[in-house]
Amino acid sequence: MLNLKNVSVVARVLTFVLRSFSRLSVVLILCASSGGVFSAGMSTGKMQPLDDASMAAIEGRSGIQLTLRLRNNVSVSGTPIGCSGTPNPCRLGLEFADRSGIWLMLKDYYGSFSINDIRLEGSTLPVVNTGYQDSTRFLANDLTTCLIPGCDPRGRQALNIFYPGNKGAGVYNDLTFFANVGRVALEFDNGSIPGYQRDAATGSVLGFRAADSAGLNSPNRARIEGNAYVFGY
Amino acid sequence: MFLLTRTPYRILLRFQMLAQGIFSFALMVLLTPMALAGMSSMTETELSGVSGTGLAIALDDFRYLTAPTSYFEQVGQNNLGSDCSGTGSSSSNTNCWRRGDLRWYGVSISGVTGSGSHWNESSCDAGSLACPRGGQISWFSPFDNPYLIRAWSPAGMSFDGSDINSDPNNPNKTIYEFLAPTEQPDYKFSFWGEIESGATRNAETDALTFGQGDRLKSQTIIQGNAAGSIFRLFQFTESGNETFGIFYHSRLQGDFRFSVGQNGSGATDVIGAAPVFDNQEGLHFMNVDAYLPFGQLYYQALTVGAVGTGGDFYLELTQLPETANVYNRFYSLDSGDSRGFETARLEVANWDTPCASNDTSCQNYRLSHGYVRYGDWYPGGGGARNAIDGDSDGMFFRKCSGCANFxxxxxxxxxxxxxxxxxxxxxxxxxxxxxxxxxxxxxxxxxxxxxxxxxxxxxxxxATANLGDARIEGLLIQFIRMESCQSGGC
Incomplete structure (x- = not known):
């Protein structure tokens, strides 16, 4: 059991961009579904209806292109918002099982995360093994029963998540990540005040940042190539 | 584009496990659109063949490159002691504890073939340890031997010595696990870094160029793979300490190079600017094979707890209990061997022979005992002794290109x-x-x-000083404890 408490007085903004790269068919449903995913932890937002022209342009259902942007206590430019005062409200607390009332606090906590134009489509796995085959990977607890027929995934259906690999040298725009944790220390519940709202430990063993040397609060940038095949068993 | 939320709020999420939550988040994002995208429907046969146990992730033509100027940073705390203005043996130096910052730039996973590149994007031979980044990795995670994420109930032993999940059809404890392929191709894992001493900047409000300290730039290249590594999360089983437990069995094999010498034309000491490192200088470990077991199902785990009440915390690999069932499994001595010497001798002698399928003592021994092997030579076996200036095996230091011998x-x-x-x-x-x-x-x-x-x-x-090959066998990790130390608090 692990409890997380995220305390902040400023906005978090979560943005999706869904595009068709090949006969997109279900934008509205996808949006609704995605909203449902995140509404578990966040308040429900309003979706935009598709106009007639957009609906008419829908042709098929081969795949989708997805952009995900998440900001936590920062503006679009990465500047922290409202992260001041005592205690600084920009913080994340973790409470582990059997450690009730003791919070591992990530203080002065803010950042952003963005996946740009990742592509998804249905696919099938190859029909020829790779040379690294290990059928025991698909065995059940009894180490005898195969969880997929013949413990053989060849030709099975899979979700293909991919980026095209034809980007030029020096292009790093598939994933951006900015994070700041100014201090790390434990805080303890004190009467009615939960530990995650206290700042009794003013020290810290270290801080953590993920950024880029281009400038203050510039996000860490990465480039991803290849195909990820995800399948169940 | 649409907005989900832009209002102040506070959330409480209860996750059974942190990573489970993270993966749930990621997988819901990725899989929900998939399910609704109306792709080819599964047949009845296919549906009946899915147990729901977990997910398999195969990666083909894969490459992950962080921009050479992008970094992950450990930010140190302010200086302690004197004013830290002195040097050498002066008290204002020796009584000072300087702030230290560490930055890892350009963390990359790439291939040992294809188009290689230095940190400034100039090309290099992807198959060489002179080249930090290579091309794409064909079947980095093979589809027939993939990364696995699953909830699982493997057999093990509790902290009190009782068996757990001894009946696979009626398990009583479930864990979360993330398994690397048991075999995969070699690849490159690389980054360059800055070690900075005595910086004065506020990392949250000042750019890197402000308040600079003394710096050393370095490069790390690992060329090999981590096949067989296992990461697990479970509830620890010690009575009164049934907390969040982490298990990590690390397996690494391949070549390692750490260097600090830069290439003349590509050299730079500007903070945050990516240099080109010399092609051959540095400390090398070749033909490394290492297995380090941190935790055992279910009697040993990495756990977190409080040190006093001042805010410090510990990360601990829990101590082996004084319970015969547990330590007998942990030590796994052969029958009739009460002191362990004969068991160790046989294990070292037969290190390259698989355990028999019914030899649980051998299997348990190899699960709990780690090893680190440098070079291809081993007692009584193959591999040649290295020449004094050998540069293809074992551990060696090598001078930079164009430098004089030492x-x-x-x-x-x-x-x-x-x-x-x-x-x-x-x-x-x-x-x-x-x-x-x-x-x-x-x-x-x-x-x-x-x-x-x-x-x-x-x-x-x-030009090269070869230290030879070395092997550390029978590495038992019975207890590790690391405590945080706030600035001035220890």
Whole structure:
């Protein structure tokens, strides 16, 4: 059991961009579904209806292109918002099982995360093994029963998540990540005040940042190539 | 584009496990659109063949490159002690604890073939340890031997010595696990780094260029794979300490290079600017094979807890319990061996022979005992002894391209005087070289001996100094504890 408490007085903004790269068919449903995913932890937002022209342009259902942007206590430019005062409200607390009332606090906590134009489509796995085959990977607890027929995934259906690999040298725009944790220390519940709202430990063993040397609060940038095949068993 | 939320709020999420939550988040994002995208429907046969146990992730033509100027940083705390203005043996230096910052730039996973590149994007040979980044990795995670994420109930032993999940059809404890392929191709894992001492900037409000300290840039390249590694999360089983437990069995094999020398034309000491490193300089570990087990199902785990009440915390690999069932499994001595010497001797001698399918003692021994092997030589087996200047196996230091050779001095004691190495009974074997270096014929040959600590003038003038191969076997990790230390609090 692990409890997380995220305390902040400023906005978090979560943005999706869904595009068709090949006969997109279900934008509205996808949006609704995605909203449902995140509404578990966040308040429900309003979706935009598709106009007639957009609906008419829908042709098929081969795949989708997805952009995900998440900001936590920062503006679009990465500047922290409202992260001041005592205690600084920009913080994340973790409470582990059997450690009730003791919070591992990530203080002065803010950042952003963005996946740009990742592509998804249905696919099938190859029909020829790779040379690294290990059928025991698909065995059940009894180490005898195969969880997929013949413990053989060849030709099975899979979700293909991919980026095209034809980007030029020096292009790093598939994933951006900015994070700041100014201090790390434990805080303890004190009467009615939960530990995650206290700042009794003013020290810290270290801080953590993920950024880029281009400038203050510039996000860490990465480039991803290849195909990820995800399948169940 | 649409907005989900832009209002102040506070959330409470209860996750059974942190990583489960993270993966749930990621997988819901990725899989929900998939499910609703109306792709090809599954047949009844296919549906009946899915157990719901977990997810398999195969990665083909894969490459992950962080921008060479992008970094992950550990930000140190402010100086302690004196004003830290001094140098050498002055009190304002020796009484000072300087702030240290560490930054890892350009963290990359790439192939050992294809188009290689230095940190400034200039090209290099992807198959060489001179080249930090390679091309794409074909079947980095093979589809027929993929990364696995699953909830699972493997058998194990509780902290009190009782069996857990002994009946696979009626398990009583479930864990979350993330498994690497058992076999995968070699790839490159690389980054360059800055170690900075004495910085004065506020990392949250100042750019890197402000308040700079003294810096050392370095490069790390690992060329190999981590096949067989296992990461697990479970509830620890010690009574009264049933907390969040982490298990990590690390397996690494391949070559490792750490270097600090930069290439003349690509060199830069500007903070945050990516240099090009020399092609060959540095400390090398070749043909490494390492297995380090941190945790055992279910009697040992990495856990977190409080140190006092001042805010410090510990990360601990829990201590092996004084319970016969547990330590007998942990030590896994052969029948009739009460002290462990014979078991260890046989395990080392038969290190390359698989355990028999019914030999649980051998299997348990190899699960709990780690090893670190440098180089391809092993007792009684294959592999050749390395030449004194060998640069393809074992551990060696190598000079930078275009640099002059250096004098290697080996201080190999063949008799030790317990009063100290300068005493008369100490005897040291020297290189078989002339004084001042040169004129050596040292491969496989011993040099003259000297009373005392050795003759440092009998040095070997070389471009590479090979330290040889080494093996650490039977590595038991019974307890590790690391405590955080706030600035001025310890």
């Amino acid at each position: 004098n290697a001095f080996a201080k190999r004691p063949i008799r030790i005087d317990k009063r100290g190495e300068t005493q008369t009974m100490q005897q040291t074997q020297n290189y078989n070289c002339a004084s001042g270096g040169g004129g050596c014929s040292v491969v496989g040959g011993g040099g003259p001996t000297t009373t005392g600590q050795g003759d440092s003038t009998r040095a070997y003038n070389t």
